[in-house]
Amino acid sequence: MPESDFILDSRLESDCHILGRLDTTLLLLMDNSLVPWFILVPMAEVTELHQMERDAQLLELEHINLLSAYLKDEFSVDKVNVAAIGNIVRQLHIHVVGRSEQDYCWPGVVWGAEGRKSYSRSEVQTIAASIQERLGGAFVAASVGK
Amino acid sequence: MPESDFILDSRLESDCHILGRLDTTLLLLMDNSLVPWFILVPMAEVTELHQMERDAQLLELEHINLLSAYLKDEFSVDKVNVAAIGNIVRQLHIHVVGRSEQDYCWPGVVWGAEGRKSYSRSEVQTIAASIQERLGGAFVAASVGK
Numbered sequence: 001m002p003e004s005d006f007i008l009d010s011r012l013e014s015d016c017h018i019l020g021r022l023d024t025t026l027l028l029l030m031d032n033s034l035v036p037w038f039i040l041v042p043m044a045e046v047t048e049l050h051q052m053e054r055d056a057q058l059l060e061l062e063h064i065n066l067l068s069a070y071l072k073d074e075f076s077v078d079k080v081n082v083a084a085i086g087n088i089v090r091q092l093h094i095h096v097v098g099r100s101e102q103d104y105c106w107p108g109v110v111w112g113a114e115g116r117k118s119y120s121r122s123e124v125q126t127i128a129a130s131i132q133e134r135l136g137g138a139f140v141a142a143s144v145g146k
Numbered sequence: 147m148p149e150s151d152f153i154l155d156s157r158l159e160s161d162c163h164i165l166g167r168l169d170t171t172l173l174l175l176m177d178n179s180l181v182p183w184f185i186l187v188p189m190a191e192v193t194e195l196h197q198m199e200r201d202a203q204l205l206e207l208e209h210i211n212l213l214s215a216y217l218k219d220e221f222s223v224d225k226v227n228v229a230a231i232g233n234i235v236r237q238l239h240i241h242v243v244g245r246s247e248q249d250y251c252w253p254g255v256v257w258g259a260e261g262r263k264s265y266s267r268s269e270v271q272t273i274a275a276s277i278q279e280r281l282g283g284a285f286v287a288a289s290v291g292k
Contacts, residue, residue: 050214068196080194083229087253107233111255
């Protein structure tokens with residue numbers, strides 16, 4: 001689909017900060033500083049991972065790999081949780097979450113867990129800058145802060 | 147790692163039925179007939195998806211695609227949930243779960259949800275046969291039933 005026609009789901013938009021784009025994928029940061037929680041939203045019309053076109057799927061796998069390694073290196077997380085769920089928000093989106101054995105809902109999953117602490121604007125900008133430094137040209141930053 | 151050296155995590159072994167193998171990946175069925183819930187266990191030593199070797203990762207993606215399409219076609223599920231979590235069991239494993247809007251914990255996630263109904267031996271054998279029919283030569287069935 002033409003990127004200009006893409007509309008981010010309203011719930012994702014209200015729950016997250018838009019950090020920028022990786023190729024034709026939006027990179028979001030869940031507005032919960034209790035864990036580093038990224039969400040990849042491919043600008044595609046499908047709702048399931050396996051319905052993506054092959055090239056787009058491979059590119060998404062690359063994004064997952066990059067973000068996972070970034071989480072391990074920058075946040076020293078104990079485990080990366082990667083998931084495409086979509087029971088509530090059907091627009092295809094992939095969670096890449098850094099988990100620590102001391103975090104607010106360990107060892108449970110973050111989906112459905114109570115607990116939330118919003119980021120300050122400068123905290124979001126710091127994360128966006130660190131992503132930019134790590135991912136370089138593949139990442140096009142959005143104007144951060146809402 | 148040599149496949150002969152691979153030992154399935156004891157919790158996965160006790161919670162699941164071993165259906166068989168897809169290439170160098172074990173295919174398990176969670177022993178909960180409330181939802182069709184498969185688990186892929188690559189015979190690798192890594193604990194994170196992004197640490198897999200490229201070829202193994204692409205093969206796993208293929209398994210996820212096959213199982214997802216199978217769930218959609220055979221179980222008429224409304225949504226497929228795909229996840230690599232591993233907070234409790236560190237051995238790398240990928241959940242591929244078929245979800246329906248009427249199932250026991252919709253729209254919540256299955257991880258951590260209460261509710262369980264064991265399969266009968268013949269139900270497991272039926273699913274194994276259906277996988278065999280769908281996936282053909284790529285799938286090598288185990289002796290099913292524990």
